[in-house]
Amino acid sequence: MRRPLDGIKVLDLTHGVAGPYCTMILGDLGCEIVKVEKPGRGDATRYMNVSDKFHAEIPRVGGDYFLAINRNKRAITLEMKSPEGRKVCEELAAWADVVVQNFRPGVTKRLGLDYESLRKFNPRLIYGNISAYGTEGDMAEKAGMDIAVQARSGLLSITGAHGSKEPVRPGASIADFGGGIYLTTAIVTALFDRERTGEGQEVSVSLLDATMSMLINYSVAVMDGKAQLAPLGSGHPQLVPYQALPTADGHVVVATGTNKTYREFCVAIGEPGLADDPMFASNQSRVKNREALIEKLSVVFRRKTTAQWIEVLEAADVPCAPVNDLQTAFDDLEATSPGMTSTIDHAGVGKLSQLGVPFRFSNCAGELRTPPPMLGEHTEQVLRELGRTDAQIEAMRAARVI
CATH class of the missing domain: 3.40.50.10540 (Crotonobetainyl-coa:carnitine coa-transferase; domain 1)
Structure with a gap:
């Protein structure tokens, strides 16, 4: 061509x-x-x-x-x-x-x-x-x-x-x-x-x-809202959960970009109550109560291996991924x-x-x-x-x- x-x-x-x-x-x-x-x-x-x-x-x-x-x-x-x-x-x-x-x-x-x-x-x-x-x-x-x-x-x-x-x-x-x-x-x-x-x-x-x-996604919050941001590891300041969670043998990344996806995520992991809890029902409330939610999810995710969670989450069409090292990533790229x-x-x-x-x-x-x-x-x-x-x-x- x-x-x-x-x-x-x-x-x-x-x-x-x-x-x-x-x-x-x-x-x-x-x-x-x-x-x-x-x-x-x-x-x-x-x-x-x-x-x-x-x-x-x-x-x-x-x-x-x-x-x-x-x-x-x-x-x-x-x-x-x-x-x-x-x-x-x-x-x-x-x-x-x-x-x-x-x-x-x-x-x-x-x-x-x-x-x-x-x-x-x-x-x-x-x-x-x-x-x-x-x-x-x-x-x-x-x-x-x-x-x-x-x-x-x-x-x-x-x-x-x-x-x-x-x-x-x-x-x-x-x-x-x-x-x-x-x-x-x-x-x-x-x-x-x-x-x-x-x-x-x-x-x-x-x-x-x-x-x-x-860094444009932070621009309005910082310039107009005077937001103070700090490191969140793999977390996202505007979305929760949107980060790596510990599993029985490593970590799995979960990305719930909408409230609908979050609800489907909760059902998939066997914790539908986390979707109904007023502390976590909306993304705004999840951002506010980030620490409490991640603590609960970490307990749940340590019960299975990374591969098992990937299978569960992909079946529910929840965005997720293993945390690959570079060798694995390049090997998988083909x-x-x-x-x-x-x-x-x-x-x-x-x-x-x-x-x-x-x-x-x-x-x-x-x-x-x-x-x-x-x-x-x-x-x-x-x-x-x-x-x-x-x-x-x-x-x-x-x-x-x-």
Whole structure:
């Protein structure tokens, strides 16, 4: 099937997580991506590993973080601080439909690679910025990474064990990945707008704005109601029961999003009286009397195993789930979401597992086409496409531009 963004070209000046995740999504949807890395070491995520299978001391391959979020890209090395390196970037900006960068505010302007500089070579250019704190507020110049943004957003203050005062980082880089998704949305929107107007534009997303936007369900309660929120473990401040409950051999998550579902849940577990009790009859009363209800439910749920409760609750069509570890979750994904796991041949590590493309279209499809690139794997190829001769390429290498 055709890819929805076939023909769109992207100059990827990003590094780290949020920016490369954005360009990976664009690549999955069919964009042609040229990723620029610094000669020698490349993207810092080439050195980030959890698994011992990947060795950070071999930067040409990359750590498991890099290998997870950089597929469907060609990679070149380029010293952008050099005049020749800047010239190559200008030529690539003229070739591209989109430029994406996530340097700290002001860096691209000093390099001569900001939107105002590059639009001279391509008035139809869409230029995407992603930064920790944006470009306009009093935090714009501050250094920031995912955990710092999560802390400032308030997310760390509501994450953790029930009653805990210790900040807990969620297990995923919510600010980075959320920011990458928001920037992807903005870029695709700007491309659509360009189809109507013929004009390019600059679009920007901050990780803080993206993270705060994902806390939108708390916004009215906090800004207008001055609500004070604290960690609830797996619980939800606005729905009860909506959390993990202890079983005879682990935990099971239960999600009763409506009073009707709660009543069906009570009948299914053999406790219909909990639905009729005025303390628990409505969601508002359950939120108010959370502690008392969870205490009663915990006693009930410890009588059966997780598997037994899953069978009971699924038969009653009550949303529920076991609390899987990551290995189980990834192992199960092939059955629960066909197409979401695959392998691809990688020059440095052999068979490499990759998550699939999460979008589903009726008339087109995203696609995993090429593995995450080796450092500088496509430098000569791209430079030749720009018209450089072998002699010129060798001169650039000798001058450490590439």
